[in-house]
Amino acid sequence: MALIKSISGIRGTIGGSAGEGLSPIDIVKFTAAYAQWLKETNSSLKHKVVVGRDARISGEMVQKLVVGTLMGYGVNVIDAGLATTPTVEVAVTMENADGGIILTASHNPKQWNALKLLNSKGEFLSDADGKRILTIAETDAYSFVNVDDLGKVVGEASYNQKHIDMVLSLKSVDVKAVKDAKLKVVVDAVNSVGGVVIPDLLEQMGVEVVKLYCEPNGLFPHNPEPLPEHLVDIANLVVQEKAHLGIVVDPDVDRLAFVCEDGSMFGEEYTLVAVADYLLSQSKGNVVSNLSSSRALKDIAIKHGVEYYASAVGEVNVVAKMKEVGAVIGGEGNGGVIYPEIHYGRDALVGVAIFLTHLAHSKKTCLEMRNSYPNYFISKNKIELTPAINVDQVLEKVKAKYADNQINDIDGVRIDIENKWVHLRKSNTEPIIRIYSEAPTSAEAEAFAGQIIADIRSICNL
Known part of the structure; x- marks a missing residue:
């Protein structure tokens, strides 16, 4: 069993003794620590938190514990149900909430789950805030409310569509061009929430969708990290279906990879490269990725006459550098695209919509586009x-x-x-x-x- 406590949240395997895995006791403990931190940092009489989860098997159990604990702390909960990580992030700001908790262990296997913690901007916590929550959890400094002050829960399952609407309304997304391109796409969403959201997005862009592992039951058919060795099935199906490309997302839909029409990998590192190339062709601005990401993004920045900046590894560090230098696009080489025009978080929906716009405008095949970029x-x-x-x-x-x-x-x-x-x-x-x-x-x-x-x-x- 494993329990990993970090500034960005709490991650662990389900089962085992308290403190050794992500047990119900640990879930309640760290949720209460987060609620206590909210009270310390925000003087609101009644706090509001958005909670959403991916489709992994333990999600419903974890969600009920988290929601109940927040209620016990007097926090009102917007329950977004099955929702992607970026969807919860945008829901926090749309609801004017004080924070958010995303229940997902991202690309980790099915036995894992996690509490990812957000601030009122829908962004991951700062180093100082994360450490404060860990300190509260260590000292058991909790104070629950009496019965008259319990929080209330509102179910709100519409945020996946609201998120799609936000993406399709972006100036950089050309829905008509994508529809006119008459694209056929295979989607592998590893039987999680992306199996609902990504096909919905594509169909609203006029794309023909072939679904592979899109049943949101949490039964991952392969290792959920979107690496080439795990994507044999979609590579074969893209060729078999004579599709234009394949789209792969991880369980919480913040990482994005593409498969070319011949079954070859576009490469996670090149997701951000292609998206940045299109955006910089439309408007100039600085770009950011972390130190472990491909230098191909720097080459694209040079091509467009803009500045490239590197950040420390980690989404929170990329976001901080993007804000510092006023970047128009940034992200990480793991297929994470951060487009501040919509929000400061890795967002596969944004990546898909802009990539398909780029592909439609270029009149190239997916493989031709990949071959147009520097090879590293x-x-x-x-x-x-x-x-x-x-x-x-x-x-x-x-x-x-x-x-x-x-x-x-x-x-x-x-x-x-x-x-x-x-x-x-x-x-x-x-x-x-x-x-x-x-x-x-x-x-x-x-x-x-x-x-x-x-x-x-x-x-x-x-």
Whole structure:
């Protein structure tokens, strides 16, 4: 069993003893800590929180515990039911709510669930706010209301459609062009909430939809992380159906990947690249991604004559950098598209609508579009160290060795050498250094990672 407590929320496996997995006791405890934090930071007499969930098996159980606990704290609840992560985020602002809780473990397997916590802007909490909630949970500093002050619940299942309406009303989305393109698309939504929302969005854009794993029953038919090795079925079906492309989302619909008409992967890293390319062709502005994302986005920024900025890894860090530099588009290389025109959160619905607009305007096939972008390959590795080794000192020594090159140390150490880079980040829970490297070929990326691993082994006398 596992329970992971972080500033962005509480994630764990269902079952087991309290404190070892995401037990009902832990769900109540951390929901109460969040409600207490709301009272500390907002003087409203009656607070309001939006709650939504993905379709995983444990969702209904977790939802009832969360809603009941909020009521016990005197918080009114807008129950959005089955809703995507970005849908809950926009619902918070549309409801003028004080916050939101999304019940999803994102791409984790079915035994996992989580409480993702939002502020009144529908955004993930700051580092300080997240730490405060964890402190409250550790001290059991709760104060529930009496019977006359219990919160009330309003069911509101319309937010998925309201979210779709918001997306289709964006100036950057051309519904007519997509309809005229007469596209046929296969959708793999891993039997979660995306199986309802993504087909609805596509059909309202005039797209013919072939559904694969779109029954929202939480029975994931494959590993829900949208990586190439998990997408064999949709790749085959795209070819079999002679579809123009395939669309893949994770269980809570904040990550987005495409499959080309020949069954090849467009690449999660290139979701943001393609969306940014189209948006920058319409209006100029800065772009942001995190340090572990492909440099292809920087190439697109240079192509359009705008500035590219890198942030620390994590959605909250990307959003902070986007606000700082006034970025018009940003996101992460895991298929996460953040478009501030609608809200500051990764949103697969936005990504789908803009990508299809781009495809329709370009008159290219999906594969032709992919081949129009710079080709890079990312290698992901890690090295395990002993607990006695000071990981920070190791990173400092690596940084010193490559000091003559471009270095970014806002989040671990990233080293750029000509047309390749490597990013080293330490784990917060284990003596591990994660090593991501990118180069024009897979062989070069692997070789660069191997070089860094050899350096670390030498430094540590391993």
